[in-house]
Amino acid sequence: MTPLVMGVLNVTPDSFSDGGRYLDQAAAVARGHELVAEGADVVDVGGESTRPGAELVPEAEELHRVLPVVEALAPHVRVSVDTRKRAVAEAAVAAGATLVNDVSASLHEVAAAAGVGWVAMHMRGEPATMQDDPRYDDVVGEVRDFLVARAEAAVAAGVEEVWIDPGIGFGKTVEHNLCLLKHVGRLVATGFPVVVGTSRKGFLGALTGGAGPDDRLEASLATAVQALAGGARMVRVHEVAPTVQAARLVGAAAS
Numbered sequence: 536m537t538p539l540v541m542g543v544l545n546v547t548p549d550s551f552s553d554g555g556r557y558l559d560q561a562a563a564v565a566r567g568h569e570l571v572a573e574g575a576d577v578v579d580v581g582g583e584s585t586r587p588g589a590e591l592v593p594e595a596e597e598l599h600r601v602l603p604v605v606e607a608l609a610p611h612v613r614v615s616v617d618t619r620k621r622a623v624a625e626a627a628v629a630a631g632a633t634l635v636n637d638v639s640a641s642l643h644e645v646a647a648a649a650g651v652g653w654v655a656m657h658m659r660g661e662p663a664t665m666q667d668d669p670r671y672d673d674v675v676g677e678v679r680d681f682l683v684a685r686a687e688a689a690v691a692a693g694v695e696e697v698w699i700d701p702g703i704g705f706g707k708t709v710e711h712n713l714c715l716l717k718h719v720g721r722l723v724a725t726g727f728p729v730v731v732g733t734s735r736k737g738f739l740g741a742l743t744g745g746a747g748p749d750d751r752l753e754a755s756l757a758t759a760v761q762a763l764a765g766g767a768r769m770v771r772v773h774e775v776a777p778t779v780q781a782a783r784l785v786g787a788a789a790s
C-alpha cells in the first residue's frame with residue numbers, strides 16, 4: 536500500500552516556515568494546485584499558526600483566510616482543514632473539506648455530524664507555552680493512551696475515519712520527538728491509521744547543526760521515511776514532490 540502524502544498550505548502571516556508566502560488568496564490557491572501537481576493526496580489548509588509561542592487568531596479572520604481557499608481546491612483534491620475552532624471546521628467542511636485536522640483533538644463531533652474524517656493530534660498544553668519544559672514519564676505510552684481515548688470517543692460518536700498523530704514538536708523536547716519516531720510502531724499497533732508531521736520542524740534544526748526551516752528537506756525526508764517505514768499511513772509535509780518519491784519507495788519496499 537503506497538503511503539499518503541498530505542501537503543501543507545498555511546494561509547497565515549506567521550507560520551514558522553512558510554508564514555506570509557500564501558496569505559494572499561490567489562497565491563494560496565496557486566500553491567494548492569502546485570501541491571496537487573506534485574502528487575499530494577491531501578492538501579491541508581490552515582489559517583492559524585500553532586508554532587511555539589503563536590498568538591490566537593480571531594475566528595472571523597481565520598474563516599476569511601481559509602474558506603475561499605478550501606472552496607477553490609476542494610473540486611480538485613481532498614482538502615483537510617487544520618483548525619482548533621469548531622466554527623472554522625464546520626464552515627470548511629461545508630465548503631468542501633472532507634477531513635478535519637484537529638491539533639486540539641477536541642472536534643470529533645463536527646466530523647461525526649458532517650460525516651467526514653478526523654485527525655486527532657496530541658499536544659501538551661497550548662502553543663503559547665507548550666515548549667516550556669515539557670515532561671513525561673513515558674512519552675510514547677502517554678501519547679498513545681491519550682490518542683486512543685480520543686479516537687475511541689470519536690468512533691463512539693459515529694466518526695468512520697479516525698486518524699491519530701503524535702504531534703511532533705507540540706509540547707515535546709528533541710528527545711521526546713525522537714522517541715516517538717522510533718516507536719511509531721506502538722501507535723500503529725493501536726489499529727488506527729497514523730499520520731506524522733516532522734516537516735521542517737525545530738528539532739530537525741537542532742539535530743542538523745542549526746539548519747534553518749528552508750534547509751531541512753533532507754532531515755524532513757529522513758524522518759518521513761522513518762515514520763512510514765514504521766507503519767505510518769500518511770506524512771504531513773511542505774515539500775511534496777520529494778516526499779511522494781520517498782513514500783513510493785517505502786511502499787514498494789514494504790510490499
Ligand code: HH2
Nearest residue numbers: 545550551584585586656700702703732
Ligand atoms: N504540525 C503543524 C500544524 N498542524 N497537524 C498535524 N496533524 N500534525 C502536525 O504535526 C502538525 C499539524 C505545525 O506545522 P506548520 O503548519 O508548518 O506550522 P505552523 O503551525 O507555524 O503554521
